[in-house]
Amino acid sequence: MNQPNAGRKIAHIISRNSNWTSNGVIRFYKANGVYARKVKWISFLKFFLLASGMAFCAAGIFFFFAYNWSAMHPFAKLGIAQGLVTIPALLAVFLKSQVFVKRILLTASSLMTGVLFAVFGQIYQTGADTYDFFLAWSLFIAIWVVVADFAPLWLIFVILINTTVFFFFEQDVRVWIENARMNIHFAINMFFVLMFLWSGQMKILKNKPGWLIQIIALCAITSLTLSVIFGIYGHQNIHFPIAIVCLLVFFTLAILYGLRSRSFFWLSTIGFSLIAIICALIIKPFDDLELSFLFVSVFIIGSTSLLIYQLLQLKKRWFNEN
C-alpha cells in the first residue's frame, strides 16, 4: 500500500530540481502505480460492492429483530443469540474457504458471544456486575482467540480484559488507589506485548503486525507513566516504588530493544513518557505556577527537539550502515 507514497516522493524531489514537464510527471505517475490502474479499480469495486451489500443486508436483519424484540418469547431471543454465535463458528470449521475468511467468522462469533451474555442477563436478570459480564465474555472467547491467531481479534481480546479490570476496580474495589490500577493495566498490556514478541520469535504463534504490538505497548507505557505521575502527586504507597522499579527495568529493556530492532516507536514513546514525568517533577515542588509553567514549556520544547535531533542522527547512522 505504500507504493503510491514512494513514487510521489521521488517525483516531487526530481521535479523540484529539474525541468520535468507536467505531462512527464503524469506519465511517471501512471506507469509507477501512483495513479490507480484499471485492475486496481476493478478489484476495489468488487470488494467495495460486495462488502457494503453484505453489511447493509446484515444491518437490515439486525433491525428486523430489534423491531420485534420486545414481543419475542425469551427462548426465541436466546435461540437467535445462540445461533449468531454457533453458525459462524460452525462455518469456520466446516466451510472450505480461505483461512482469512475463517478468521473473520471466528471474530464475528467472538463478538456475538458478548451479545449472547447480554441477552442472557436481560432475560434472567442475573444481577451480575458489569465486570462479570466482561470477564465471562473474555474467558469464553479465549480459546477462539488463540486458535484464530488473528490480529484484530487479539486487539479485541486485550481491550476486553482491560475493560474487565477497569470495571472491577470501578464497582467492586471501594478503595481508590489510582496508581495500583495503573500498575495492573501496565502489567496486563506489557504481558501481551512480551508474549507477542516472544511467541513470534519462537514460532509458536504467527508474527504479529507492528500496529497491534504498538497500540498495546502504547497503552502499557501510558499506564505506567500515569502511575508514576499519580505517585509523584501524593499517592505515596507501596505501588509507587513498584512503578518506579517497573519504569527502570522495562524502559531500559525497551530502549535496548528499540536500538537493536531499529524501531523509532520504542525510542520516541519512551522519550516522550520520560519528558511527561520530568514535567510533573518540575511542577510539583513549585508553589509558584507562573515560573514552573514557563520552565515546563521551555523544557518540553528543548527536550522534544533534542529527542528528535537524536532520532535523526540515529537514522542517519543506520542509513549509512546499510
Next chain:
Amino acid sequence: MKTDTLQKIINNIRIEYEEELEFDQKEIEKAFTASDSSFSNITIKVLSVAGGILAAIFLTGFLFIAGISDSSVSMMITGIIFVTGSIIVNKLVDNLTLDTASITLYIVGVVIFSIGFMETSDSHNWLCFILIGIAMATLFFSESFMLVFLGTLLFHFAIIYYFENRNAVNLMQFPILLCGFTLVWLTLSEARIITFSRKANIIFKPLQAGFFVAFIAELLFITESSFLFPTRYSYLILSLGMGSATIILLYNVMQSLQSVNIRSRLFVYITALALVIPTIYAPYISGALLLIVLSFHYGFTSQFIISIGLLIYGTSRFYYNMQISLLNKSIILFATGLVIIGTWYYFTQQIKKDEKI
C-alpha cells in the same frame, strides 16, 4: 535509497518520458539522502506535533498567569512577534529539529493575538480578515510542512468563523463547497503544480493535506449538527455541488484509465447517481464518496482510509437520524443491500464477459 538505484530511476525517466531533461543531480541526491534520513518518518512528525501542542498549553498558561491578559495591546504584540518569529526561524534554519518550537510559537501566537484583538475591538469580522491575512502570509513566506499545514487550517477556520459570526449560517454551504472544489482541483492538477515552481512544489503536500483535513472537519460538522442549516435548500445545494464534482471527477478518472467502453461508463454514472440521489439531504455521504474516489485514484493512501471511515460513520448517522419505524428501516436497509449485491453480481459478470473478448 542508494545512489545507483536513484541513477537508474533518473535514467529511466530520461529514456522513457522526456529526452531533453536537465537535472541538478547533486541537489536531487542531497534531497533523497535528507528525505530518507528524516522526512519519511511519521513518528517524528507525531512527536513534534505532540510536543508542540503540550508546550503551547503550558506557555499560554504561563502568559495568562503572568498577567498578559491585563493588556490587550501587549497580547496582540506578543502574538504577532510569536507568529513572525516562528516563520522567520523556520525560514532561516531548515531543520526538522525546530518543528516543535515553531509549532508552539505559531499556535500560541495566533491564540494570544486573537484574544487580545477581541478585547480591544468588538469587530470579529476584522479578526477573521486578519487571521486570513496571517494564514496567507504563512503560505507565502514559509516552506515548512507543519507551518503551511497549520496556516491552511487557520485559513479555513477563519472563513467558517466569519460566516458563523455574521449569522450567515444559511450561506455556509458555499465556503464548504469551495473547500471541496479546491481540494479536487489541487489533487487533479498535482503534476502541473509541482512542476510550476520550486515554491509550489514544496507547499503542495501540506496545502493538499490541509484542505483535506479542513474538508473532512467541515463534513463532520454537518453530520453532527443535523439541524444546522435553517432550510433544506442548503443541503440540496451541497449535495448538488458534491454530486456534480463526483461526476466530473469520475469522467476524469475514466479518461485516464482509457479503454473503458460506453456501457461501463454508463454503469458507473448510474451507480454514482443511485448512491447520491437517495441521500440528497445528507451531503456528508456524497462528500465521503467524492473523497473516496479522489484519494483512491490519485494514490493518497492515508486519506483513502480516513474517507472510508467517514463513509461508514456518515451512513450510520444517516440511518440513525431517519425518523421512521424500525421495521421500515430494516426493509430499506435490506433492500439497499440486495440492490448493491445485485450490482456487484452484474459488475463481475460484465468483467468476465470483457475478459473473454
